Amino acid sequence: MSFHHAAAAEPFRKLALSMGFVALAVGVFVAHSTPATGYELSIYSMTPSPVWAALGVALFVSLAVALAPSSIDGWGNRPFALVLGGLVVTIVAGLPIVRGYHFFGHHDALTHFGWARGIADGSISPFSLLYPGIHTVSTFITAVVGIPISHALLLVVLLSTVAFVIFVPLTVGTIAPDPLAVVIAAFGAFLLLPVTTIATFMQPHAMTQTILLFALFVYLLVKYVTADDASGALAFAFALTAAAAVVYHPQYVAHVLVVCLAICAMQFLFPRIPFVSRTAVVRRMAGHRRLYGMTAFLIGAFAFWSANHGFFSGFVERAFSSALAYLLTGSGEAGASITAQGGSLAAIGASLGEIFFKLFFPHLVVTALATVLVLAVLLTGRPHRYPDVPAVTLYLAAGLFGLGALFVVYFVSVTNEMYFRVFGLMMVFGVILGSLALHEAILSLSARLSSRSVRTVAVAVLAVLLVLSLATVFASPYVYSQSQHVSQAQMHGYETSFESAEDGVDFAGFGAAPNRYADAIYAAETRTGAHATITPETFDEGPAEFYGTDRYLVVSQLDYDREVGAYQGLHYSEGDFDSIESHSDVDRVHANGEVTTYRVRA
Incomplete structure (x- = not known):
C-alpha cells in the first residue's frame, strides 16, 4: 500500500476503531445484564448471541486495523487496536465474572477455594501449604476490595491471564523491536494457548495461573540476558519474580530450572566449541549477560521452600521410577488412558481426531511456525534482521528441548496427567517463537508480493485461529465436556x-x-x-x-x-x-x- 493510500485510510481506521469500542461496550452491557440464573452447561451457548456478535466485531476490527500498514509512523493507530483486542480477550476470559457466576471451577478449584477461605479466616497458615500464591493474593484482594473470596479467586485467574496477554508481546518487542512483531505477538497471546481445558484451566488452578505468569518470567529473562547495561533494578525484578514463582508453585519452578539450566549450558559450551564459536549467532550469544547467577538464586529459593514440604522428592521418585518401569516393561498409563478415551468418544459418534482438531489445531500451527524458525536459525543462522532473534531463538529452543524431555518422562509415568501441564508451559515459548516466525514471513513475503495481500492473508489466518482457540478456553459440550460453573x-x-x-x-x-x-x-x-x-x-x-x-x-x-x-x-x-x-x-x-x-x- 502506498503512502497516499495509507494516509487516506487513516480516518476509516479511526472510525472502525470507534465502532469496535462501541461494539465491545454493547457486548459487555448485554452480558452483564443477563446473569446466570442457575447452572449452565456451556458458558458459550448460555451467553446471549448478541454478546458474541459484538465481541467478534470488536476483535476483527482490532485485528484488521493492527495489521494494516500505517502512514503516520511505526505505530499509528495500532496501540488503540491492541487495547481493543486485549479488552475483548479479557472479557472472554472474564465471562464468569461479567455474567455473575458465584464461582467457577470444580475438582482442584474447589479445594483451592477452601484453602483461600481458611487463610482468610485464619484457620490455615499459608506457610503450611505447598503453593499458597493464588490463595494469599485472593485473600489480599478480598481484604482490600471487599468482594467475596470466591470472586477474588476468579479475579486472580483473570489477572494472570492479563499478565500473559501483556508480557508475551513485550518479550517479542524486546527481541525484535518492530511494531509489527509486537502486534503479531499480541494476537498470538490472545489465542491463550497454555489453557487446554485438559490439565490447564481458566479457573482457580495454581499451576495454570503460574504458567500464565511464566510470560512475565520469560520477559525478564530475555530483558536481563540481552540488556546492554547491567541494571540492578532488572536483576532485582528477576530475582523477585523467581522467588514469587516458588511460592506460586514450586513444581513449576522445577520445570523453569530445567529451562534456565539448559540456557546456562548453552552459554557456557557454545563459545568454547571450535567452529561453532565463530558463528555470528554464538558471537552474539557471547556478548549476552550470563544467566548463572540468577539460576543459582532460583535453585536456592526453590531448595529453601521445598525443604519444608516432602511433596517434591516423592513426586520425582514416583515419576522417574515409573518411567524406568515403562522402559523395562513397556507398560504405561498414558497410552491406556488415550485408548480408553478414544473408545468413549467412538461410542458417542466422535473421535480423537475431531477432539484433537478442536483443541489443538491452533497449537499445531504455532508449533509448526516455531519449528521452522528454530530450524532456520540452526541451519542458516538467520533471520538476522534483528541481531538478538537468532540467539534468543536458540535459548528458547534449548528450554523447549529440556521441557520436551520432561514431557516424555511424564507421558510414560504414572504422573502422566502432568504432561499437558508441561505442554502448557512449552506453549509460552511456542507462541513467542511462532510470532517471530510469522513476523519474518510477512516481511519477507511483502518484499516479493503485495504487502496488502500478504497482510490480508495473515488477518484471515489469525482470525480463524482466534475463533478456534477461544471456542475451547472453557470446557463445553463442543468438546464433549461440561462447564465448570458452580x-x-x-x-x-x-x-x-x-x-x-x-x-x-x-x-x-x-x-x-x-x-x-x-x-x-x-x-x-x-x-x-x-x-x-x-x-x-x-x-x-x-x-x-x-x-x-x-x-x-x-x-x-x-x-x-x-x-x-x-x-x-x-x-x-x-x-x-x-x-x-x-x-x-x-x-x-x-x-x-x-x-x-x-x-x-x-
Whole structure:
C-alpha cells in the first residue's frame, strides 16, 4: 500500500476503531445484564448471541486495523487496536465474572477455594501449604476490595491471564523491536494457548495461573540476558519474580530450572566449541549477560521452600521410577488412558481426531511456525534482521528441548496427567517463537508480493485461529465436556446436605464431588477423602446393595447435564437418574432445584 493510500485510510481506521469500542461496550452491557440464573452447561451457548456478535466485531476490527500498514509512523493507530483486542480477550476470559457466576471451577478449584477461605479466616497458615500464591493474593484482594473470596479467586485467574496477554508481546518487542512483531505477538497471546481445558484451566488452578505468569518470567529473562547495561533494578525484578514463582508453585519452578539450566549450558559450551564459536549467532550469544547467577538464586529459593514440604522428592521418585518401569516393561498409563478415551468418544459418534482438531489445531500451527524458525536459525543462522532473534531463538529452543524431555518422562509415568501441564508451559515459548516466525514471513513475503495481500492473508489466518482457540478456553459440550460453573444454589445445596447429615454417615456423588465441596465448605488444610464415588455399578446393583452401609447420595443438575447432555448418556442414561427414587431403600431428604440428596438405608 502506498503512502497516499495509507494516509487516506487513516480516518476509516479511526472510525472502525470507534465502532469496535462501541461494539465491545454493547457486548459487555448485554452480558452483564443477563446473569446466570442457575447452572449452565456451556458458558458459550448460555451467553446471549448478541454478546458474541459484538465481541467478534470488536476483535476483527482490532485485528484488521493492527495489521494494516500505517502512514503516520511505526505505530499509528495500532496501540488503540491492541487495547481493543486485549479488552475483548479479557472479557472472554472474564465471562464468569461479567455474567455473575458465584464461582467457577470444580475438582482442584474447589479445594483451592477452601484453602483461600481458611487463610482468610485464619484457620490455615499459608506457610503450611505447598503453593499458597493464588490463595494469599485472593485473600489480599478480598481484604482490600471487599468482594467475596470466591470472586477474588476468579479475579486472580483473570489477572494472570492479563499478565500473559501483556508480557508475551513485550518479550517479542524486546527481541525484535518492530511494531509489527509486537502486534503479531499480541494476537498470538490472545489465542491463550497454555489453557487446554485438559490439565490447564481458566479457573482457580495454581499451576495454570503460574504458567500464565511464566510470560512475565520469560520477559525478564530475555530483558536481563540481552540488556546492554547491567541494571540492578532488572536483576532485582528477576530475582523477585523467581522467588514469587516458588511460592506460586514450586513444581513449576522445577520445570523453569530445567529451562534456565539448559540456557546456562548453552552459554557456557557454545563459545568454547571450535567452529561453532565463530558463528555470528554464538558471537552474539557471547556478548549476552550470563544467566548463572540468577539460576543459582532460583535453585536456592526453590531448595529453601521445598525443604519444608516432602511433596517434591516423592513426586520425582514416583515419576522417574515409573518411567524406568515403562522402559523395562513397556507398560504405561498414558497410552491406556488415550485408548480408553478414544473408545468413549467412538461410542458417542466422535473421535480423537475431531477432539484433537478442536483443541489443538491452533497449537499445531504455532508449533509448526516455531519449528521452522528454530530450524532456520540452526541451519542458516538467520533471520538476522534483528541481531538478538537468532540467539534468543536458540535459548528458547534449548528450554523447549529440556521441557520436551520432561514431557516424555511424564507421558510414560504414572504422573502422566502432568504432561499437558508441561505442554502448557512449552506453549509460552511456542507462541513467542511462532510470532517471530510469522513476523519474518510477512516481511519477507511483502518484499516479493503485495504487502496488502500478504497482510490480508495473515488477518484471515489469525482470525480463524482466534475463533478456534477461544471456542475451547472453557470446557463445553463442543468438546464433549461440561462447564465448570458452580452456582450459588449448588454450593448452598451441598452446605445444607452436610449440615443436616447424620453423624457417621458419609456421602457419595459423581466424580467424588462431595469430597471437593467439603474442601470448599469446611476449609480444611487436609483434603477430604471420606466420601465415595458413584459408578455405573451403583445403578446396576442398587445403591443399598452396592455400598452395603448407610449413605447419602448427592445428585446435582450439573451431574445430570454432564452425563445426559455433554456425554450423551455414555455412562449414565436419563433412566438411570430417574431410577434412583424407585428403590424402596432410597429416600429423598433434601432438594433445592439444583442439588438433590437421598438417604440410602442399607
